[in-house]
Amino acid sequence: MKHAGKIALVTGGSRGIGKAISMRLAQDGADIILNYKSDSKTAEESAAEIRALGRRAWVFQADMKDDKAIRAMCKQITDDIGQLDILVHNAAFGTMGSILRMGLFSWRAAMDINVTALLLLSQRLAPLLEKSGGHIIGLSSIGADMTFSEYACIGVSKAAMESLVRYLAYELAAKGIHCNGVSAGPVETRAIDWFKWPDAVHRYATTKSPWSRIGQPSDLSGVVSFLCTEDADWITGQIIRADGGISMGEDFNDWLTEEQKAESAARS
Template sequence: MQEKRKPYKGKVAFVSGGSRGIGLAVADKLAQRGANIVFTYLRSRSDAAKAEEKLAVHHVRVLSLRANMGNEDQVTKVFEMVKSEFGALDFLIHNAATGDLKPVLGISTDEWQRTQDINVRALLQCAQLAAPLMRGRHGRIVAISSHGSSRCLPDYSAVGVAKAAMEALCRYLAVELASRGIGANAVMAGTTDTQSLRGIPRHEEMIHSAKFKTPAGRIGHPEDIAQIVAFLCSEESRWIVGQTIVADGGYSIVA
């Protein structure tokens, strides 16, 4: 019975951007199932400390690391810590995201590159560093995407392109890593109630529109996405390969 309640006991999960929102919900769900957690955060040490407390309730090891996922040296150091502290890795969840919200013709090359670095180049580097740590462990890679990867959202060009590239990268990772027993997929999260969402201009308008178009009449909660990520980390998901799972409560199917 204990093993059924803690199917990920002894496993190690890395969650980028795991101190709040979807990242924290994912880390919490994996910790509930017994996984030890390593998560990164960028700005708020207070948020990270609160996340540590929340995760420690599940009696798992928790390691938080401040890192800019767009910085190659910092990402390398993060995985050196993972190897030093745990010696292996089972789940890589790439959730960290940022981007300058500007019209296509108004975004600078530096802003564009920063957005690509954190959203998609970081996934590439993380996968390259994680794969050796997953050897013989049937590892799983899951990236968090958004509607902007396939739909044109206002001032979302840089992030949308990065998310689309991230989904494509998941497909290539899935094919190239399949022979090693490592799976890779993406989750396209619809409008989800997070601190990041509420920091976007016109977020109230976005929330109202999403509620109206979603059959359930609400926007998503971080836990809705976390449930799907946790499933994609399971052995039961082994036949889902290189897919982008749409998790938006039906928003995208309503005319």
């Protein structure tokens, strides 16, 4: 098992993509420190699933917006567990809406949770990660470098996080720590409900991906696990897109009339 004996912290690891990452790392041999914000029942249930795999699981409530809570969690990990091989910053926040009406609270919360938390976690956990020659992974979104209506709050903060990933990778290489990002297209989780029209997100994903489906949390978890292996040792400071090909480009056929589409289909 490629992560046997390792310990991984996954922020927002209780459900959605974070849970899939926690489960995959556990299946690959790692013990899991599972962080969540408010839903303790779901977090405990996820921890129980990890323990059922024969792994250890610790559950830490800490809001990634709260510097004191992050500090306390990092201290507990350092003092009580004393080992960390993988840090996955997956928890995120953002509101949907027009830039011109964006409230400062939402903007700052997105920056705090999506960007600053990764900085604080990396600063405070670097001593443990240095000991293990560890890995830092940030979960990003294709909205960091593509524009989607009403997505600016999240997209801009994810772009900042991707830049932080590169700077961390550059500086922390001297400590033997790798740092990368994984950038997702739409993935079927509760986060899709943040969109005003979730059904349109589904249609967008299934139409734009040449695989004709929306992403699933398990589409991301294997990529994260791989990036934390020795086989990925030469990959650092990179943002790996896992979006089913959505961002490859436009399909000219989208602009065909119904008649032209029928003719094109008859020819293929």
